[in-house]
Amino acid sequence: MSTTHGAATPTDEGHSAHQGDHHEGAGHGSFKSYMTGFVLSVILTAIPFWLVMSNVLGKSSLTALAIMALAAIQIVVHMIYFLHMNTKSEGGWIMLAFMFTIVVVVITLSGSLWVMYHLNTNMMPSHLPDMRVRP
Numbered sequence: 541m542s543t544t545h546g547a548a549t550p551t552d553e554g555h556s557a558h559q560g561d562h563h564e565g566a567g568h569g570s571f572k573s574y575m576t577g578f579v580l581s582v583i584l585t586a587i588p589f590w591l592v593m594s595n596v597l598g599k600s601s602l603t604a605l606a607i608m609a610l611a612a613i614q615i616v617v618h619m620i621y622f623l624h625m626n627t628k629s630e631g632g633w634i635m636l637a638f639m640f641t642i643v644v645v646v647i648t649l650s651g652s653l654w655v656m657y658h659l660n661t662n663m664m665p666s667h668l669p670d671m672r673v674r675p
Contacts, residue, residue, distance in 0.1 A: 588606070
């Protein structure tokens with residue numbers, strides 16, 4: 541509330557002083573940082589596409605590892621340039637939550653790949669005799 545002279549009351553000053561504290565430690569990106577993130581994301585998407593479409597590494601597990609590594613790098617790029625995550629945001633709690641998320645994702649992905657590998661190995665009928673009917 542203001543007085544008739546246009547001066548702010550103590551409640552107005554207190555309100556305006558807290559407006560800047562709303563996003564403590566979390567910075568908003570500039571146009572340059574968003575464009576940097578966008579360009580990096582496009583490059584990190586185009587490289588795996590090129591690897592697969594041009595069959596550079598062949599049909600090997602090296603292709604899958606390269607794609608997963610580039611995907612992990614792209615996740616970090618998104619978190620830094622678009623989500624503005626750093627060690628100073630929210631007193632470090634965001635980074636702690638990020639580390640927990642990484643642990644859960646690594647356990648989930650490695651467990652899934654382990655299960656799929658063993659299912660493929662153990663469920664293939666190569667160890668069974670040939671059961672075809674012969675004339």
